[in-house]
Amino acid sequence: MSDNFGFTETPASSGRELTYLEAIAEAIRLEMERDENVLVMGEDVGGGFGGAFKVTKGLAERFGDRRVLNTPIAELGFTGMASGMALMGLRPIIEMQFADFISTAFDSIVQFASTAHYRMDAAVPWVIRAPSDGGIRSGPFHSQNPEAWFVHTPGLKVVAPATPADAKGLLTAAIRDDNPVIYFEAKPLYRSLKSTVPAGEHVVPLGSAVIRRHGTDVTVISYGSMVHQVSAAAEAVEADGISTMVVDLRSLKPLDVETILEAAASTGKVVVTHAANRMAGVGAEIAALIAEEAFESLDGPIVRMGGADTPVPFSPPLEDAYRPDAAKIAGAIRELAAW
Amino acid sequence: MDEPTQIEMYAWMKLTRTFDEQMVAMWKQGRGLGGTFSGRGHEAISVGAGMALGPDDVVAPMHRDLGTYLVRGMRPERIFGNMLGKATGASRGRDANLHGVGDLDLGIIGFISHLPQSLPTTLGVAMAFKYRDEPRAAMTFVGDGGTTSGAFHETLNMAGLWQAPFVLVIENNQYAYSTPLDQQMHSPNFSERASVYGITTVTVDGNAVIDVFETCAEALERARMGGGPTVIEATTMRMLGHAIHDGAEYVPAGLLEEWERRDPVTNHRKHLLESDVASEATLDQLDATARERIAAAIADAEGAPMPDPDTLGDGVYA
Numbered sequence: 214m215s216d217n218f219g220f221t222e223t224p225a226s227s228g229r230e231l232t233y234l235e236a237i238a239e240a241i242r243l244e245m246e247r248d249e250n251v252l253v254m255g256e257d258v259g260g261g262f263g264g265a266f267k268v269t270k271g272l273a274e275r276f277g278d279r280r281v282l283n284t285p286i287a288e289l290g291f292t293g294m295a296s297g298m299a300l301m302g303l304r305p306i307i308e309m310q311f312a313d314f315i316s317t318a319f320d321s322i323v324q325f326a327s328t329a330h331y332r333m334d335a336a337v338p339w340v341i342r343a344p345s346d347g348g349i350r351s352g353p354f355h356s357q358n359p360e361a362w363f364v365h366t367p368g369l370k371v372v373a374p375a376t377p378a379d380a381k382g383l384l385t386a387a388i389r390d391d392n393p394v395i396y397f398e399a400k401p402l403y404r405s406l407k408s409t410v411p412a413g414e415h416v417v418p419l420g421s422a423v424i425r426r427h428g429t430d431v432t433v434i435s436y437g438s439m440v441h442q443v444s445a446a447a448e449a450v451e452a453d454g455i456s457t458m459v460v461d462l463r464s465l466k467p468l469d470v471e472t473i474l475e476a477a478a479s480t481g482k483v484v485v486t487h488a489a490n491r492m493a494g495v496g497a498e499i500a501a502l503i504a505e506e507a508f509e510s511l512d513g514p515i516v517r518m519g520g521a522d523t524p525v526p527f528s529p530p531l532e533d534a535y536r537p538d539a540a541k542i543a544g545a546i547r548e549l550a551a552w
Numbered sequence: 553m554d555e556p557t558q559i560e561m562y563a564w565m566k567l568t569r570t571f572d573e574q575m576v577a578m579w580k581q582g583r584g585l586g587g588t589f590s591g592r593g594h595e596a597i598s599v600g601a602g603m604a605l606g607p608d609d610v611v612a613p614m615h616r617d618l619g620t621y622l623v624r625g626m627r628p629e630r631i632f633g634n635m636l637g638k639a640t641g642a643s644r645g646r647d648a649n650l651h652g653v654g655d656l657d658l659g660i661i662g663f664i665s666h667l668p669q670s671l672p673t674t675l676g677v678a679m680a681f682k683y684r685d686e687p688r689a690a691m692t693f694v695g696d697g698g699t700t701s702g703a704f705h706e707t708l709n710m711a712g713l714w715q716a717p718f719v720l721v722i723e724n725n726q727y728a729y730s731t732p733l734d735q736q737m738h739s740p741n742f743s744e745r746a747s748v749y750g751i752t753t754v755t756v757d758g759n760a761v762i763d764v765f766e767t768c769a770e771a772l773e774r775a776r777m778g779g780g781p782t783v784i785e786a787t788t789m790r791m792l793g794h795a796i797h798d799g800a801e802y803v804p805a806g807l808l809e810e811w812e813r814r815d816p817v818t819n820h821r822k823h824l825l826e827s828d829v830a831s832e833a834t835l836d837q838l839d840a841t842a843r844e845r846i847a848a849a850i851a852d853a854e855g856a857p858m859p860d861p862d863t864l865g866d867g868v869y870a
């Protein structure tokens with residue numbers, strides 16, 4: 214796996230380049246400046262330290278401990294606490310140290326926060342930032358992509374940016390949204406990916422997918438770090454004369470159904486891929502949606518590629534076998550193109 | 553305490569320290585894989601507690617308890633192999649560093665990543681012993697940080713309620729990652745907290761291996777004999793960063809200097825010499841043995857094969 218995750222986009226020369234991590238940090242800072250109700254909480258986020266990945270570095274100096282709350286190791290407790298703060302009109306941004314640890318807060322997310330508005334008309338406008346994804350030899354408990362649990366939960370919104378610009382724009386939208394939003398940031402991209410990010414206010418609406426590359430033979434739908442593997446695969450198969458359309462979902466809940474169906478219908482051949490395991494993953498939902506709504510436009514079977522149905526293994530040969538990558542995706546594109 | 557046991561303590565602590573130092577050096581040289589945790593400063597706790605365990609007891613160590621794994625019989629080759637993702641590692645390439653280094657044949661449940669899930673799991677082991685009326689005890693560890701999670705309190709409540717043969721060692725090393733004690737809890741008196749659950753509580757100098765051993769041995773024996781659970785607060789200091797990447801700039805230098813003077817390995821050596829339990833030559837010989845043992849383990853692990861990718865799906869189900 215290459216260091217830049219196959220990222221091929223050439224940044225516009227006029228723009229300012231930020232890393233994926235810097236773009237997240239900028240969104241937080243700008244929203245904290247704009248709205249006094251926005252605050253940050255999580256393990257080790259405070260003081261001069263700024264979190265396990267240093268995303269919140271400098272925020273405590275700038276905004277004080279009141280708005281940058283260092284929490285004990287108590288995910289269930291402080292996530293529930295964030296819901297209470299949100300009910301009172303605050304907008305907490307919770308940093309899970311790793312997305313893997315979100316399971317300890319599961320109850321308060323999927324039982325209270327996600328249902329509060331439906332049951333009692335009360336908004337719970339928090340954001341959980343969940344550093345997710347693997348491929349960097351972190352083992353089963355620091356590599357997970359648990360988005361499907363939350364996509365399955367009514368009342369939540371779920372996003373997964375693939376680029377620095379979207380990292381900023383989606384986080385800004387998530388903070389301003391009146392619903393609980395789980396924001397999956399791909400930690401392998403933190404420092405490896407740098408590209409143009411609009412300065413000042415930049416909002417990417419939740420629920421809008423984007424076409425990263427236009428093509429006519431095969432459509433590949435993906436999100437998060439896998440988008441870069443898909444882009445690299447699209448480059449690779451172009452040499453064989455296969456033209457690939459690349460769809461970056463950006464938002465997993467709500468889904469941009471219109472863009473997905475149009476992109477699927479325009480080529481008639483679809484691959485859906487993500488790093489999370491394939492079994493009952495987001496790809497299954499996308500494939501079912503296309504099968505139900507665009508069946509007549511299909512010229513081949515919908516192909517799903519995801520992680521294996523195993524825990525995420527640590528050892529490189531096992532993790533490489535576990536994850537989809539550019540080469541495997543290119544193989545799937547070629548096979549489907551020939552169908 | 554008899555002299556051979558005191559010397560054995562030194563041997564295990566030295567082996568643990570040597571492993572730790574060699575591991576840190578390897579990672580700094582880029583010969584490691586992923587992240588890893590140093591337990592420097594924790595040797596008296598991990599070795600003292602490990603040596604107090606009986607052959608039929610079960611233990612669930614944490615990420616800084618290398619000594620417990622070693623004393624319990626986990627070969628250093630399997631631990632280094634695990635850290636390097638090798639097929640010969642304890643988890644066969646599945647889990648990282650000291651995570652997942654478990655082996656029920658050795659009475660070890662590998663470190664559980666999600667803090668503090670080792671606690672309820674180990675309580676379950678203790679309850680199984682109680683269920684079968686077996687004279688066995690279950691021991692686990694938690695950091696100061698892990699005590700702030702609900703599962704800590706849930707476990708202690710049940711352990712007290714059912715008077716389980718359960719021993720918990722709280723490794724109070726002043727920090728949870730970058731967060732000092734005073735940002736974790738209002739009053740860090742761990743023994744006081746545990747006592748409200750109907751649990752015997754003891755505080756011990758976590759850098760004094762003989763004290764740790766004796767305290768743990770007494771607690772384990774009480775548990776085996778039906779005397780119920782014990783919480784042992786062992787005070788110490790995390791001497792390096794949280795994990796290998798962490799320079800721990802947030803720890804005041806003075807604090808480290810103070811604890812360096814209380815280094816558990818150096819001080820136990822001094823004790824053995826001053827009380828004439830062992831000669832300089834004997835201890836030097838143990839140092840050399842530790843170096844050779846660890847060098848052999850590293851050579852074995854570095855030379856071992858990676859797992860076959862075709863085995864990816866093996867072992868997901870029993």
Ligand SMILES: Cc1ncc(C[n+]2csc(CCOP(=O)(O)OP(=O)(O)O)c2C)c(N)n1
Pocket residue numbers: 256286288310314317616665666667668694695696697698699723725727728729790794
């Ligand atoms: C539920 C959960 N949240 C966060 C983490 C990440 N994490 C790993 S170790 C650690 C600090 C632990 O501190 P402490 O319990 O004092 O043990 P120490 O590392 O100091 O030995 C954190 C926050 C985790 N493992 N589990």
Ligand SMILES: [Mg+2]
Pocket residue numbers: 695696697723724725726727728729
């Ligand atoms: Mg600690």
